[in-house]
Structure formats: structure tokens, C-alpha cells
Amino acid sequence: MEYRTLGKTGLKISRMGFGGIPIQKIDEEGTKKLLHAMAEKGINYIDSARGYTVSEQYIGYGLEGIRDKFVLATKSMSRTKEAMAADIETSLGNFRTDYIDLYQVHNPSMEQLDQVIGEGGALEALMEAKAAGTIGHIGLTAHSTAVFERALELDWVETIMFPYNIVEQQGAELIHKCAEKNIGFIDMKPLAGGAIEDGTLALRYVCSNPDVTVVIPGMAEIRELDENMAACSNAAPLTEEELAKMDKVREQLGNDFCRRCNYCAPCTVGINIPSVFLFAGYLQRYDLADWAKERYSTLKVKASACIGCGKCEPRCPYHLPIREKLKVCAKDMGE
Template sequence: MEYRTLGKTGLKVSRMGFGGIPIQKIDEEGTRKLLQDMVKRGINYIDSARGYTVSEQYIGYGMEGIRDQFVLATKSMARTKEAMAADIETSLRNFRTDYIDLYQVHNPSMEQLNQVIGEGGALEALLEAKNAGKIGHIGITAHSTEVFERALTLDWVETIMFPYNIVEQQGAELIRRCGEKNIGFIDMKPLAGGAIEDGALALRYVCSNPDVTITIPGMAEIRELEENQKACENQEPLTKEEEEKIQAVRDQLGTDFCRRCNYCAPCSVGIQIPSVFLFAGYLQRYDLEQWARDRYSTLKVKASACIGCGKCEPRCPYHLPIREKLKICAADFGE
């Protein structure tokens, strides 16, 4: 396993880390097995968030006895000092530890970022926790290039997390600037939120960029750890055949697809918008019609229930025409 220095934090992290979203669908014992296997493989970086339901708790259970083997990172959507201080304490309890290596401001808008750094904002709690030894370093995550660019100018930002993959290139130049400023760059959504089926190809592509410090694919099975690690450890230059496959993925997906970040929620009538788009993707792109229809049938509220209120669209960091896309999904699925 290759190791990198995570920018000005000085932390030594494995080139591939562990994204803690998918473990929400397993259990504590399953998480323990994953983390124990990670120790054997030399994967030492764990990413979670206050918003990932039971993820922090499962990881805390799984780290019992091996906490010192990991660089532990989490994040909070708190914007005020009081709320952030409370979230930090909750994270410490969930992780069953007395320190967290990296605590991040989770996906603020420009307006929310101003609140975070203003008087009584979340940054005050983060700095106090850092001075008290409860957290080691402070970072920020974003989906907006505007926020990314602003974060590069903030002296307290030690790491930045942003989507980067075969089809999402909007942050490429800003990622390069992270290196110039000695800010660790953490790559999220290397598989474009599951839209890229060839995980090995996707990770090979991401790791071919020297400006990416670490990538954090979400994993819930040891098989995924093994496959993803193999792809990330392959440091051979991309072959001509791989380059052709990469272009084919770009041609197939384009830029108009849902990354399942769920920031469009809540829907006024209860449509699970990311799930609708996920199943539609399998129906429309991967020739898995019956599987897609079976999954779609489990949704309590179908795409056809959309009332066109438009409340979801301003929340989407990718500016997708959600209402129009839901109409297409309703037509394709027939309900």
C-alpha cells in the first residue's frame, strides 16, 4: 500500500481510505471484520459523518482495541458553535475514543460558510476542540466549485474533500492548487456515486492523478476492500485500452446524472429522488430492465407523484432538472 502525507496535517495516510457510508446497511460485527481486515492490508484512513446514521457507532465498535491503527475522520453539518460542539462530543462517544484526527465542516453553501467562520460560528467550536486535543485537524467538504475555491483561501483549512472521477472534472484545476498550498485533497465519489460500474477502472483513473492525496470509495464487504485495493495499488500508467474505456464511460454517462448525495431531500410528496434515478439508470443504461423494475416497485412513492413544486432543484449542487427527469422516469417505468 502506498502512503501519502495528508497536506499540512502531516498525517501519513494510505492512498485508498475507507468510505463509511455503505456500512449503514450491515451491522457492528460486519464492520469489525472489515476494520480488522483493513489493518492487515495497511488501509489506515476511515471516513464517516454525523449524518451517516449508525456509521460512527459501527466504526466505534469495530475499532475497539485497534483505534491506534487508524487515521479517523468525520464531519458535521453544524453551522453554529453550540451545535458543532455538541456534534464533536457525540462523535467522540460514538467512536469510543478521546480524539478524532480530522473533523470537517460538511458541505456548506457559501452563505453557510460565512456563518461557520463568523462570530458564534462552528469554526469557534472546532478551534476550541483542537486546542483541547479532542480533534487533531480541521477540514471542509464541498460539492460546489465556488465553495472549493473559497476554502483554498482559508488558513484554517487543512484538507478539502470534493468529488473527482472519470466524469466529474469540474474540480481538476482546484485539486492541483491544493498541492501548491499543501492542503490535503480527499477524493469522494470516485465511482460517481455508483454510476460507474467498472470500479477498478474508476479507481485506476483517480489514482493516476498525483494531485489526489487519498480516495475513499465506500465499502461494506471484504471483497470490495480486496478489489479496490488491488486497483489503487496498480501504479502502471493507464493503457490505451483503459483510456478508450474511460472515454466510453464519459460518452455513456455525460454530466447529466444523479450522484445520490440526497441534498434534494426532502421531497414535498415523499419521492426518494436518488433511488428513482438510480433504478432508472439501470433501466436506461445497463440493460437490467427486470431488476430495475423490481427495485422500483418497492418505492412507496413513484416518480409520477411529482407535483412539480420545484423545491428540490435549488438544493441540487449539480443543478439537475429534477422535475423533467422525474417525468422521464415515470414514463419509462409506466408509473
């Protein structure tokens, strides 16, 4: 396994890490087995989040006795100082540890980022925790290229997490800027939320980009761990056959995959279309129905509110049949 320095943090981490979403489907013992296997194979980066239901707790159980073998990262959607301070304490308790290596501001909008960095914002709690030694470093995650670009200019941001894969390349130039600015880049959704079926091909593509510091595929089984590690450890250049397969994946998903570019906005009735598709994907591809519906319930306007005006579709650079996809999401989500 190749190791990289995670940007300004100075942390030495494995090129492949562990994404903590899918372990919600298993249990504490299964997570412990997986983490011990990771430790034996030299994989030392773990990603979780306050919003991933039991993920932090399962990981904390699995880390008993081997905490020092891992760089531990999590994230919170809290935007105020008080709420972020509470989430940090909760994460420390869940992980059964007295420090977390990387704590990230989780997917803020531009307006929410203003709140985070303003007076009484979440950044104050993160800075205080960093000074106290309960967290080591501060990062940010995003789905919006506008937020990504802004984060590159914030001096407190030591790492940035963003989707990047065979079909989602809207952040490629910004990922390169991360490398230029010595900001660690953490690649989420390397399999496009499960839409790309060939995991080996997907991970080979991501790892072929030298600007990606670490890729974090979600895993719940030893079999997945072994397959993903084999793909990420293969440093051979991409073959013509692999490149042809990637083109085919783009062709197949090109008419049926949301890249969350948000060009479809504004919706006539206020539907956050990319978020609807994102949450529905957790149900449709990850089989995480309860968690997906819980997140979907936070949306002020549901997919069923679509009036079929069609104004969004000409704006979509990928020509998605948005209205039809919203109908499917409304049916799957129950509203």
C-alpha cells in the same frame, strides 16, 4: 499500499481509505471484520459523518483494540458553535475514542460558510476542540466549485473533500491548487455515487492523478475491499484500452448524470435540483432508501413541485432531461 502525507496535517495515510456510507447496510460485527481486514492490509484512513446514521457507531465498535492503527475522520453539518460542540462530543462517544484526527465542516453553502466562520459559528467550537486535543485537524467538504475555491483561501482549512471521477472533473484545477497550497485533497464519490459500474477502472483513473492525496470508496464487504485495494495499488500508467473505456463511460453517462455544477439554477419554483438528484442517487444506486428519504425530507421544495417550465434545461452544460429526471425522483421519493 502507497502512503501519502495529508497536506498541512502531516498525517501519513494510505492512498486508499475507507468511505463509511455503505456500512449502514450491514452491522457492527460486519464493520469490525472489515476494519480488522483493513488494518492487516495497511489501509489506515477512515471517513464517516454525523449524518451517516449508524456509521460512526459501527466504526467505533469495530475500532475497539485497534484505534491506534487508523487516522479517523468525520464531519458535521452543524453551523453554530453550540451545535458543532455537541456533534464533536457525540462523535467522540460514537467512536469510543478520546480524539478524532480530522473533523470537517460538511458541505456548507457560501451563506452557511459565512455563518460557520462568523461570531458564534461552528469554527469556534472546532478551534476550541483542536486546542483541547479532542480533534487534531480541521477540514471542509464541498459539492460546489465556488465553495471549494473559497476554502482554498481560508487558512484554517487543512483538507478539502470534493467529488472527482471519470465523469466529474469540474474540480480538477482546484485539486491541483490544493497540492500547490499543501492542502490535503480527499476524493469522494470516485465511482460517481455508484453510477460507474467498473470500480477498478474508476479507481485507476482517480489514482492516476498525483494531486489526489487519498481516495475513499465506500465499502461494506471484504470482496469490495480486496478489489478496490488491487486497483489503487496498481501504479502502472493507464493503458490505451483503459482510456478508451473511460471515454465510453463518459459517453454513456454524459446524457444522464448530474455533476452538481448548479448551472441549472435558479429553479422557477425553488427546487434544489442537484440535491434532489444527489439524494435520489443514494436510493437508486446505493439501496439506502430510508437514509436517502430522510435527507430528501430536509429539502424545502420537493421534486414533485416541478411545473415543467423547462428553463433549467438550456442552462445545463450536459443537456440533461432535468424535467423527466425530476419526475422519476418524485416517484421514487414519494413526493
